Amino acid sequence: MLLQRAQRQFWGGQIEVVAQIGPPPKGSGVAPVGQIVIKIDGNGNATAELINRGSVAVPTTFRDKPSAIAALKATFGFGSVDDGTASWSLADLNKVHAALLRLPTADRAALAGVQLVRDNVLTDKDGKPLSGEFRHQASVTTGSPGAPSVATRSESLHLADSAFSGDAISFVGDKSDAAVASFHTILHEAGHSVETKLLRDAEFATFEAQAVVNDDVIAFNAEQTKTNAAVRAANKAQHAALAKFNAYKAPEWKSSEAFVAAYQAAVGAINGFANSQTASRFAALEAAANAAIAKRDVERGKLPAGHAAPRDFADAIQTQNAWFSAAQDRAKASIKLDASNTKLREKKAAQAGVSDKTGKTSKRLTNFVDVVNKNKIPPLTDYARTNWPGHPEEFYAEAYALWLANPAFLDANAHALKAWFDAGEHLK
Numbered sequence: 001m002l003l004q005r006a007q008r009q010f011w012g013g014q015i016e017v018v019a020q021i022g023p024p025p026k027g028s029g030v031a032p033v034g035q036i037v038i039k040i041d042g043n044g045n046a047t048a049e050l051i052n053r054g055s056v057a058v059p060t061t062f063r064d065k066p067s068a069i070a071a072l073k074a075t076f077g078f079g080s081v082d083d084g085t086a087s088w089s090l091a092d093l094n095k096v097h098a099a100l101l102r103l104p105t106a107d108r109a110a111l112a113g114v115q116l117v118r119d120n121v122l123t124d125k126d127g128k129p130l131s132g133e134f135r136h137q138a139s140v141t142t143g144s145p146g147a148p149s150v151a152t153r154s155e156s157l158h159l160a161d162s163a164f165s166g167d168a169i170s171f172v173g174d175k176s177d178a179a180v181a182s183f184h185t186i187l188h189e190a191g192h193s194v195e196t197k198l199l200r201d202a203e204f205a206t207f208e209a210q211a212v213v214n215d216d217v218i219a220f221n222a223e224q225t226k227t228n229a230a231v232r233a234a235n236k237a238q239h240a241a242l243a244k245f246n247a248y249k250a251p252e253w254k255s256s257e258a259f260v261a262a263y264q265a266a267v268g269a270i271n272g273f274a275n276s277q278t279a280s281r282f283a284a285l286e287a288a289a290n291a292a293i294a295k296r297d298v299e300r301g302k303l304p305a306g307h308a309a310p311r312d313f314a315d316a317i318q319t320q321n322a323w324f325s326a327a328q329d330r331a332k333a334s335i336k337l338d339a340s341n342t343k344l345r346e347k348k349a350a351q352a353g354v355s356d357k358t359g360k361t362s363k364r365l366t367n368f369v370d371v372v373n374k375n376k377i378p379p380l381t382d383y384a385r386t387n388w389p390g391h392p393e394e395f396y397a398e399a400y401a402l403w404l405a406n407p408a409f410l411d412a413n414a415h416a417l418k419a420w421f422d423a424g425e426h427l428k
Contacts, residue, residue: 059098077112149214191400274327
């Protein structure tokens with residue numbers, strides 16, 4: 001048994017196997033088995049210890065698949081439990097539930113809304129086989145006048161056939177808490193969900209805020225278009241009205257001069273309001289435009305009965321009022337857009353607070369790497385070594401699985417890391 005596992009890749013680690021520990025009893029063809037822990041130091045020196053006789057207990061909490069699926073949703077918040085390229089068996093569902101019960105209550109929030117999927121085969125981007133995979137992505141559509149911007153997210157935890165294939169011949173843990181080998185893969189993938197939880201949520205919150213901004217931009221642009229059309233109509237009517245005013249004879253021109261001046265003052269006040277880009281100035285500019293319009297109407301009311309100006313400026317006043325109304329709608333849309341942009345900046349800042357400088361890696365992972373480097377902790381499994389340091393998230397997930405499935409091993413080989421998990425630092 002030791003010779004079979006003497007490859008250098010296992011040096012400096014621990015292997016747990018279920019193997020034959022003696023010949024079959026007389027009259028029986030079944031050989032006794034036991035749970036054996038093989039420890040190999042960094043120089044290749046190995047020991048094997050029988051920690052328990054018999055096979056590892058297989059979880060059998062639920063008697064049917066619907067009950068197991070319902071419990072997985074209720075206990076851990078899974079959004080759905082689905083067959084992918086393979087179908088869930090009752091045995092595998094029982095194992096997943098039992099493994100995840102080891103997650104502290106606070107950690108289980110990382111599985112909320114996640115899709116649990118059973119697949120036949122999983123591979124990484126290079127085509128190498130995987131026993132499990134945690135996937136997540138979020139995005140936002142640009143939106144259009146006829147289709148609002150929408151933020152979406154998806155998270156799924158996939159387990160392949162290979163995650164469960166070694167359960168009859170291997171295990172995780174020690175004498176007091178031995179469990180079937182699949183627990184490690186299940187907890188490893190749960191570790192990925194925990195490590196990325198805050199960043200996933202913050203990223204989606206940013207996309208949701210971006211969707212609001214996208215829709216508000218579309219709404220503002222529509223109001224800007226209406227305002228542009230309204231000012232063109234007002235300018236055209238003004239040009240025609242002033243042409244008539246300039247043709248008045250001296251007495252008529254003189255008597256309407258104050259009205260026309262008030263009308264032109266209203267043009268300036270509305271123009272200032274309609275072109276403002278600063279939300280904090282809208283209220284004052286709108287009040288000034290209202291006052292100018294009121295002054296215009298007062299001066300119009302002072303014109304002598306039968307004066308030509310009210311008739312000649314009727315279209316100019318009507319289009320001027322429509323321009324002001326459009327500008328008011330534009331201002332409301334601009335204020336709304338300004339508020340949504342402020343909210344977007346807040347969400348981006350919150351996302352930056354839970355990520356590294358690149359914005360792509362979680363702060364939780366950065367903190368983990370800092371602890372590892374500070375304490376000079378080497379990768380604790382062959383899989384972690386293979387992915388270190390290029391993919392530190394795999395070391396995180398391996399350490400997380402060891403913390404819950406084999407805490408004695410983690411404590412013996414990386415005490416500082418176990419203390420870090422015990423203190424809940426992995427959730428910061």
